[in-house]
Amino acid sequence: MEVKCPRCGRTYSKVIPPKCVCGEELEITYDYSIVDVKRWSGRNRGVWRYKELLPDVRKVISMREGGTPLFKAKLGEELNLNIFIKDETRNPTGSFKDRFVTVAVSYGLPYAENGFIVASDGNSAASLAAYAARANRDAFLVVPKKVDKGKLIQMIAFGGKIIRYGESVDDAIPYAKELAKLNGLYDITSSSNLIGLEGQKTLAFELWEDLMPTHILVPTGSGSNLYSIYKGFRELLEIGAIEEMPRLVAVQTERCSPIASEILDISGKTEFTKALALYVREPINKERAVRAVRESGGTAVIVNEEELDLGEKALAKEGVFAEYASAVVVPALFKLKEDGYFEKDDKIALVITGSGLKSVYEERERSMITGTKLEILRILRDSPSYGYEIWEKLAKPMKYQAVYQHIKELQALGLVEEAYKRGRRIYYKLSSKGLRLLENIEE
Incomplete structure (x- = not known):
């Protein structure tokens, strides 16, 4: 693993910031010439199957995350398209963030004597609470006032130390960063931690092994997952495993669409959305995400709030209970189909990032x-x-x-x-x- 600034040449090791001191974005690279993808098939499925393209760690903190199922959707028969569902709800804590956290916690363990911290709208915080418990470390979880109650219950169950701050994750991020500095905590917030993004990119490796899609629809909040998937496929290009990158589609809601609006070159809103995991007003990974979509030849789709229930119900018919923030991909699929975006032989992957069981709203919690x-x-x-x-x-x-x-x-x-x-x-x-x-x- 190497981290070298492309502008000034400064190298980084240990705790790696998202940007160099000169202001240039940093990126983790590897010696791609020695990667032999044939070795992967002999290993157990999951994030750590791809260890040659992950940071070296002294001890792996894992719960067999990754290796999630990919299956053909019945929806494809109705639309006359080849549609596949990548069900990330099957991860240990019910979301794709387990990919991020297993790598971030494993790498950060030597620097987390006082514990870990994360600013999160829910999924990352729930995941960190679980993995920190496995690592016998404290987890400090800075979450906004508006957060799915089901995720809060997870955090409590795993023993996380919850700190409520701000209206959205945008407010929580700088506060968590300051707390990390003052208390000697290892910050795994995706906007501050490049290491965890390496774990998320393994989703791309699995899609390549199982399908090699032509298009991937990704629910987009901070933009970290979109960028991670792009980086994974770009590395597959680098090692010669593929010749062409799939087209990435960023999906956001009309009430909060800073990334999608930038891609589509239209004015957008940054208001509260009931797809809470997508309520990120000022995504720090915006530039990376926009670049990922454009360089892949993809696009963006903005869906209406009233379409979220439609998406949730359609996925339920497939046997998948998804949170609203994941269900956005279904109405986005319908819009693209209507616009004639796809060709008959395309292979379209819908990434379902989080479980509906985690989206317990206040009235549901009170019923428990x-x-x-x-x-x-x-x-x-x-x-x-x-x-x-x-x-x-x-x-x-x-x-x-x-x-x-x-x-x-x-x-x-x-x-x-x-x-x-x-x-x-x-x-x-x-x-x-x-x-x-x-x-x-x-x-």
Whole structure:
């Protein structure tokens, strides 16, 4: 692995910034002359199958991420096109970000004695919480106020230290960067960490091995995944595995389309979108993403908010439950088909980046912890109480024995724990996990 500034010649090792001190963008390169792709077929599927084109690490922190399924979509029969779904929801934490995080955490481990930090709108934070737990390191997760509740629950479950800051990830990024400097934390935010992008590019290697598509539709927020896929295919060109790069299509929503608008040369908006993972007002990887699309000969598509439900339902019929931020590729596909963009023999890949199970909105979360259980959590937040005492405070027409059943279930979820005993009475209190969950429900 080598990192050398193309402008001033300065070389970098260890902690690698996205830009040189002279202001030039940096990029990680390898000795491509020694890469033999035939070796890959003899290894297990997954990110680390392609280790010759990944940074050297002392210890791999992995949960068998990557190697996700690619299958033909029924949708193609309706449109008379060859359409394939690359289902990244099958990664360990349910999103493509596990590719990024396994490499970033493995590489950053020697520099993360005090822990890792990330600014994220959800998926990266949930992933880091899981991988940092595997690495026995703390994970500090700077997330905006507007974030999918399901992802917050993941972060809590994995023991992440959540810091709520700003309205969108754009506000969280500089704050996380400052916290990293002040506290000696290794920052894996995609805008600050080139190493993790190397993990994401393995998606391109898998698409090449399984399909070699002519077109790839990519949900686009920060632009990091789009650029990573482009870099992966460019390296396949470099080693002679392919002769032509597939066309990349950036997909964004009409309410937040800074990258797509730039590609299409139109004015765009940077407003809140219910496809939360795509709510990035000022994507730092914008230039890289735009260049990736243009150099691949691709394009961009902007979809309406009301089309997101259509995309989610269409993917559900394929057996894939995708978050809105992934479902955007379906209406984009319809638009391109209508415009005559594809030819009959094209092989079109739809990248589904994150699971719908992670997009738990507030009303869905309340349906999980609601009614009596939610009231019990609020009672125990005020002070430790025993079962009969909780029953009296609830003042509901129910048997007091039912309260103990609720407590038992809350204990099983790790939200309530024993505080102390006084005689035969057991007093219960909120666990730290229960307190964080209650705070996030009431946010």
